Amino acid sequence: MGSSVVIISSIVVLIVVLLFVGAPLKPMRWLMQGSVKLVIGVLFLFFFNVFGASLGLHLPINGYTAVITGFLGIPGLVSLAALHLFVFV
Secondary structure: OHHHHHHHHHHHHHHHHHHHHOOOHHHHHHHHHHHHHHHHHHHHHHHHHHHHHHHOOOOOOOHHHHHHHHHHOHHHHHHHHHHHHHOOO
């Protein structure tokens, strides 16, 4: 019972310190940039699927493809399409 009180009180102290000092800005900025890139990757994949449907191309929108497309951009999207055409079909 004594160790749970120490753990809970240390968590409360950490929360209070973060409230007064503030969360570090650099990790939060990094997290936000990653989230924006992930959303951009999903949008690239969505528009690729909309325009690629007329050509019979479809890339699944999941976490892996969104991360690859979001962080690599158009070259990542092209490489995923090439993998889909030449390797997986």
